[in-house]
Amino acid sequence: MQNKIATLDALCARARILPVIVINDPADVLPFADAMAAGGLTALEITLRSAHGLDAVRLLRQERPELDVGVGTVLDVRMFDAAVEAGAQFIVTPGTTEEILQAGVAAPIPLLPGIATPSEIMQAYRLGYRRFKLFPANVYGGVDALKAFAGPFAELKFCPTGGVNPGNVKNYFQQPNLLCVGGSWMLPGDVVKAKDWTRVEQLCREALATLD
Incomplete structure (x- = not known):
């Protein structure tokens, strides 16, 4: 697990923001990714919220090996195995089950399991997990949750996702137990639907600029 923790640490240090991406049109995949990469976001979480997710991965x-490509919205082991087979470099889940946690231990790539409570953290901690997704962050305390977790779980780090936006993202980055943040505020639906890739690039660049 130490190697997987180190992999997540390195990936998130490079990324800072992990964009949560839904692919609704297969023709969008490469221009979408190229626009985000040009804007500075080179680690992509392709969700399984549409039928095109695995094909996109x-x-x-194959075509953009320089990018870090992961799979999100993985809900069960069948989806987990399909993501690994598709070539995912990391997996993100919205929550945890014992079955998925065990699959993550056995898998060749790291899992960032979703948690919201201390009990969920402890269940995963027992199996060696030290990096987590806090989801939905805005519902379960956000920055205050990270501050609270820092006491009993001092060695752990978190990727809050859900409700992260330009108005609060800098507050997250002030927390020492932050891994990175996840979100899609730089990918508004109307811009993506219009295939305005220049605007996507600009919004990704602006999102990173807010962190400095």
Whole structure:
């Protein structure tokens, strides 16, 4: 697990923001990814919220090997295995089950399991996990949750996702137990639907600029 923790640490240090991406049109995959990469976001979480997610991962791994491509919204082991087979470099889940946590221990790539409570953290901690997704962050305390977790779970780090936006993202980055943040505020639906990739690039660049 130490190697997987180190992999997540390095990936998130490079990324700072992990964009949560839904692919609704297969033709969008490469221009979408290229626009985000040009804007500075080179680690992508392709969700399984649409039927095109796994095909998008396969295409990106083949055509854009320089990007870090993961799979999100993984809900069970069947989806987990399919993500690994598609070439995912990391997996993100919205929550945890014993079955998924065990799959993550056995998998060749790191899992960032979703948690919201101390009990969920402890369940995963027992199996060696030290990096987590806090989801939905805005519902379960956000920055205050990170501050509270820092006491009993001092060695752990978190990627809050859900409700992260330009108005609060700098507050998250002031927390020493932050891994990175996840979100899609730089990918507004109307801009993506219009295939305005220049605007996507600009919004990604602006999102990173807010952290400095």
